Amino acid sequence: MLGLGIIGWIIIGGIAGWIASKIMKTDAQQGIILNVVVGVVGGLLGGLLLGWLGVDVDSGGWWFSFFTCLAGAVILLFLVKLVTGNRSRT
Structure with missing residues (x-):
């Protein structure tokens, strides 16, 4: 992934992060950054x-x-929800 450059990291990371937030149902809590x-x-x-x-x-x-970023982002969001106690239930 090092060969992509900073722009590639931002583009792929943004798309993968957005899709991961949809999968993990945290999209309402997250912005583009x-x-x-x-x-x-x-x-x-x-x-x-x-x-x-x-x-x-x-x-x-x-x-x-992209799929590496997506899988890693889903794992990251899962761990964050695990640590924070899944406060998305209202």
């Missing part, structure tokens, strides 16, 4: 986890990077 942050941090988390499993994440390309 938080979606980008969640997607980029999710990409780092997903890349780290896949690297530990022996997957070559550096040569994956755009689609692989």
Whole structure:
């Protein structure tokens, strides 16, 4: 994912963060900036986890990077909801 550059990280991270927030039903609590942050941090988390499993994440390309960001963002939002006690129920 390092080969994408900062613009690629922002675009893929934003889209992945937004979709992850829809999957985890946290979209109403997040704005565009938080979606980008969640997607980029999710990409780092997903890349780290896949690297530990022996997957070559550096040569994956755009689609692989997107799905890595998406999976990492979903995991990140799940962990945040777990720690915060899922305050989205009103």
